[in-house]
Amino acid sequence: MHAIHTTDLCKQFNQTRAVNHLSFSVEEGEVFGFLGHNGAGKTTTIRLLNGVLEPTSGRAVVLGLSPYSQGEELRQQTGVLTESPALDERLTAVQNLSIFADLYGVPRQEVKKRVDDMLGQFDLADRADEKVGGYSKGMKQRLAIARAFLHRPRLIFLDEPTSSLDPISSRGVHDMIRHISQEEGATVFLCTHNLTEAQRLCKRVAVLEKGQLVAIGTPHELGAQVGMALRYQLEVSESTIQTAQSVLSTVAGVSEMTVDNQHITFSITHRETVADMMTMLINHGVRVYSLVAQEATLEDIYFALHDEGNAS
Amino acid sequence: MTQWMKWNWRGIRAVIRKDLLVVFKNRMVIAPMLILPIIFTLLLPLLVGVLYLNAPADDQGFSNAVGEFESLVQNIPLNDTAITTLESLKARSLYLIYMYLFVPFFLMLPVMTGSIVAADSFAGEKERKTLEALVHTPLSDFELYLAKWLSPLITAMILTLLSAVMYGIVVNGVMLSGFGRAIFPNWAWLVLLIWVAPAIACMGLGVTVWASSRVSTFQEAYQAGAFVILPITILFIGQAAGVIYFDVVISLILGAVVWAFDVFLYTLGARRFSRGAILSRLT
Numbered sequence: 001m002h003a004i005h006t007t008d009l010c011k012q013f014n015q016t017r018a019v020n021h022l023s024f025s026v027e028e029g030e031v032f033g034f035l036g037h038n039g040a041g042k043t044t045t046i047r048l049l050n051g052v053l054e055p056t057s058g059r060a061v062v063l064g065l066s067p068y069s070q071g072e073e074l075r076q077q078t079g080v081l082t083e084s085p086a087l088d089e090r091l092t093a094v095q096n097l098s099i100f101a102d103l104y105g106v107p108r109q110e111v112k113k114r115v116d117d118m119l120g121q122f123d124l125a126d127r128a129d130e131k132v133g134g135y136s137k138g139m140k141q142r143l144a145i146a147r148a149f150l151h152r153p154r155l156i157f158l159d160e161p162t163s164s165l166d167p168i169s170s171r172g173v174h175d176m177i178r179h180i181s182q183e184e185g186a187t188v189f190l191c192t193h194n195l196t197e198a199q200r201l202c203k204r205v206a207v208l209e210k211g212q213l214v215a216i217g218t219p220h221e222l223g224a225q226v227g228m229a230l231r232y233q234l235e236v237s238e239s240t241i242q243t244a245q246s247v248l249s250t251v252a253g254v255s256e257m258t259v260d261n262q263h264i265t266f267s268i269t270h271r272e273t274v275a276d277m278m279t280m281l282i283n284h285g286v287r288v289y290s291l292v293a294q295e296a297t298l299e300d301i302y303f304a305l306h307d308e309g310n311a312s
Numbered sequence: 313m314t315q316w317m318k319w320n321w322r323g324i325r326a327v328i329r330k331d332l333l334v335v336f337k338n339r340m341v342i343a344p345m346l347i348l349p350i351i352f353t354l355l356l357p358l359l360v361g362v363l364y365l366n367a368p369a370d371d372q373g374f375s376n377a378v379g380e381f382e383s384l385v386q387n388i389p390l391n392d393t394a395i396t397t398l399e400s401l402k403a404r405s406l407y408l409i410y411m412y413l414f415v416p417f418f419l420m421l422p423v424m425t426g427s428i429v430a431a432d433s434f435a436g437e438k439e440r441k442t443l444e445a446l447v448h449t450p451l452s453d454f455e456l457y458l459a460k461w462l463s464p465l466i467t468a469m470i471l472t473l474l475s476a477v478m479y480g481i482v483v484n485g486v487m488l489s490g491f492g493r494a495i496f497p498n499w500a501w502l503v504l505l506i507w508v509a510p511a512i513a514c515m516g517l518g519v520t521v522w523a524s525s526r527v528s529t530f531q532e533a534y535q536a537g538a539f540v541i542l543p544i545t546i547l548f549i550g551q552a553a554g555v556i557y558f559d560v561v562i563s564l565i566l567g568a569v570v571w572a573f574d575v576f577l578y579t580l581g582a583r584r585f586s587r588g589a590i591l592s593r594l595t
Binding site: 047050052053054071072073075076078080082083084086087088089090091095099100102103104105131144147 | 320322326327330333337338443449452
């Protein structure tokens with residue numbers, strides 16, 4: 001079942017089209033990455049999907065509901081980490097969380113325990129009764145994430161969740177995202193600039209440019225889409241390197257071959273060919289020590305897409 | 313089940329709790345909210361009482377000033393018989409001051425004290441960048457608007473009723489010590505405090521909340537709401553000039569008219585309120 005499904009979703013503000021014919025789906029339980037530079041339309045998309053904004057045209061179905069006409073029902077089941085932590089700094093962490101627990105209808109008898117648990121999980125328990133205004137940037141961000149997870153939503157929108165966190169806190173948030181996705185089955189819609197984060201967490205990613213979807217798929221699929229062939233490094237015995245070179249030159253899709261001592265580095269257009277290629281090498285008596293994939297990173301792909309967008 | 317019973321009252325209460333906590337944790341906000349009631353309902357009536365009770369009998373200027381009130385006393389509604397039981401002109405004029413001339417203060421007080429919370433309702437959230445989290449909660453636009461209207465109204469009415477208690481202690485203290493009579497409250501005052509003052513507060517604060525949802529800063533919202541004070545000031549002048557005297561019937565009618573206008577004002581405001589439009593103005 002789709003957690004999110006949009007068809008030709010558009011949002012126009014005066015002369016600006018913030019979201020332009022957006023069509024995509026996110027599976028339930030998936031961690032979905034939404035990449036794009038500032039002003040690409042990521043935040044507007046979250047607002048449209050959570051029923052805060054009315055689309056100019058097009059359609060969205062989120063958790064089986066229409067976001068705009070069934071907004072209250074939908075928002076009961078979603079959690080949002082906004083771009084800024086949006087915490088009341090004159091209130092304590094406990095007050096901030098318990099007010100939102102009431103707003104999201106967490107059962108009254110569970111509020112205290114749930115608030116304490118979240119503060120513990122995000123390492124804020126010892127400063128729970130202090131005013132949030134005195135917190136560091138990272139602590140505020142952790143508290144805002146705790147608030148988004150507090151009512152155990154089925155779908156979580158995270159807008160730059162680790163942008164102001166140190167590496168240890170970031171790892172904690174990544175673990176939390178994996179946990180709620182894998183153990184609790186929640187869907188995570190992750191807007192991020194952090195491509196390494198997206199690569200680590202997301203099964204699929206979408207890239208947004210000026211409100212338009214320019215690519216969607218697994219990082220591997222996106223690599224293929226922008227013509228970034230897969231790079232592999234093969235290590236073989238010195239005595240069979242000539243044979244290996246000969247065999248590789250006959251494999252369809254192999255190109256850009258370079259040889260360095262016992263290593264042959266080459267590009268290949270289809271990952272599926274690798275298995276056949278290995279069989280051929282072994283059948284020809286090549287002694288293979290290792291084969292290491294050097295896939296294009298999401299960063300490479302993102303910049304390739306960005307450049308492509310600018311060029312067009 | 314009627315519609316209002318289906319509303320998310322727990323969520324509405326949570327927003328009110330949040331707003332009141334935020335406001336009452338800010339000394340810069342509390343100070344002006346407390347100073348007004350202290351001046352109008354404690355110090356001023358106390359000063360008037362002390363001056364009246366301690367004025368020498370042979371002070372010609374004072375006697376002339378008190379004499380001026382006699383014509384105003386003639387205009388007091390006939391059903392207010394309490395004044396006729398007061399023997400001295402001094403007592404009757406003090407009764408007039410306490411029971412009639414101070415009325416407009418109590419009509420202005422809820423609007424003036426609550427307008428800080430009302431102006432903060434949306435504009436303050438925008439300034440503190442907390443609005444975005446709130447609009448993503450399950451509250452409907454109608455419920456969110458209602459919560460933001462109720463927060464200042466509750467604040468204003470709590471302060472007004474506490475002020476009335478304080479005022480009653482001062483007034484009865486002065487009248488008891490000077491003339492052996494407690495005069496506050498009478499039925500007209502009770503209707504005024506429970507029926508008319510909340511209605512006028514609801515109107516004034518509603519306009520300020522509406523303004524707060526349309527502008528970007530607390531200051532703009534506060535200034536936009538200030539024009540509501542004007543018609544109330546006119547009432548005050550009318551009262552002082554002896555044109556309007558609040559008795560029970562007039563208060564009940566006035567309250568009903570203002571409440572009807574409040575319902576119209578709220579419906580209009582809530583229908584035009586959109587969380588999306590507020591956010592769009594932010595970005």
